[in-house]
Amino acid sequence: MLRTALRRLHPTTAVKTTVNGVLRRSIRPLQSSLTRSYCEHHVPNANPVALQRINYALDLARSQRTDESYTQALLVLEQGLSSQSQEGSDATIENSKGMVLLAISTLLMERGNIDEAMRALLLIQDLTSSTLGVRVAAMEALVGLNLELGLDDTSSVLADKCVNLLEKESLENSDEYGYKVFNARSKAIKGLVELVQGDMESAKACFEGCQDEGCIGNATLSYGEFLHAKRDFDAAKELYKKAINESSEKKDFSDPYLLGACNMASEEVLLAATCALGQLESHLGNFEEAEEILTRALKKAEANFGTHHPKVGTILTCIALMFRHKATAERSSSLLIQEGLYRKAIDLLKAPALENKDESGNLVHLQEDIEKKDIVALARGGYAEVLCVQENRKTEGDRMKKWAEFAWRNRRLSLAEALDVSESPCKVPVVDTRICRAL
Incomplete structure (x- = not known):
């Protein structure tokens, strides 16, 4: 068709x-x-x-x-x-x-x-x-889809093309505000690619170029995630709230400056900003607020995509990590809650078997084309820790931990650092539900 x-x-x-x-x-x-x-x-x-x-x-x-x-x-x-x-x-x-x-x-x-x-x-x-807005929205969406598929090199090439598109566009052919908006969006999508690849210095250079009144929509959210990853929590919170307000008030195509598509559309921005704000409150130790905001994000994802969608599993992983952080901070236990959340998340993420065998019965290495690999590794890594503290399930936990560590590909922080936020004061993970990646 x-x-x-x-x-x-x-x-x-x-x-x-x-x-x-x-x-x-x-x-x-x-x-x-x-x-x-x-x-x-x-x-x-x-x-x-x-x-x-x-x-x-x-x-x-x-x-x-x-x-x-x-x-x-x-x-x-x-x-x-x-x-x-x-x-x-x-x-x-x-x-x-x-x-x-x-x-x-x-x-x-x-x-x-x-x-x-x-x-x-x-x-x-x-x-x-x-118009410039249509072409930027298309390029932004292409970058977003490639990031979700794990095609980071392709995403980088496309992001460069998006930046070049603005460099070739004459300001005379656009209104001044519109040019600022699309320039900020092109730099921010490049910044998101650099953030995914763990290059904080390159990401900083990109986001410094979009710090004006033209920073709206996806640019606001991506810049907030960068500041969140740097632990500039106050500034990140303001940007998350701004992104939520903008995306709640407008719909795609109703505002030419917020025009977006695919996983960069305004509904996706609203969901991702809400989830990111919930994670930030958890990192601040505000667990009651974090639970309320993440629950709101979960309901929004279920309404947008249905209860069995992988993005629901992504948010369940964030909620499970919040409970883990809360238990560590309060010296309490929430093993049953965490296990239930991780199990449901892993199921929705359609995680492959821990061990695969070929036709001869020999174990084979992890396949590279696992969808949502970042989040699957994060969920299984968290679940492994739940199992490892139970003596009768430690063997299963060790196998799961080994799988998760092998699958983890984040270049900025290790899986252990992503799970043990309190033990890595300079680094926190930020899960972006637009692209289902851990930043």
């Missing part, structure tokens, strides 16, 4: 559209949905009908979050992509197509179809007449 839609991006390769009954039922109420428009703030050089179609499709997909609702929504967007009028300026046409592609990529990502989500985002690079 998407391949057909993407071919229709170019009128010379138009394919006959077959509109089935499902699509007709989806489109018929479109006009009634116009009462809640994306145009709270004027989105420059965009077709209002295209924005309204995006709004309708996203609401349709997320109303039930079923395979059928997402299929119907993608059909609505597919028709929107193929029916873009050739009337008007090239900028209006390409901008509208770019925004539809951003919406398509987001829905594909939400259903786990990362490859085709990336295909949609890559096509936006060819829309050179589209």
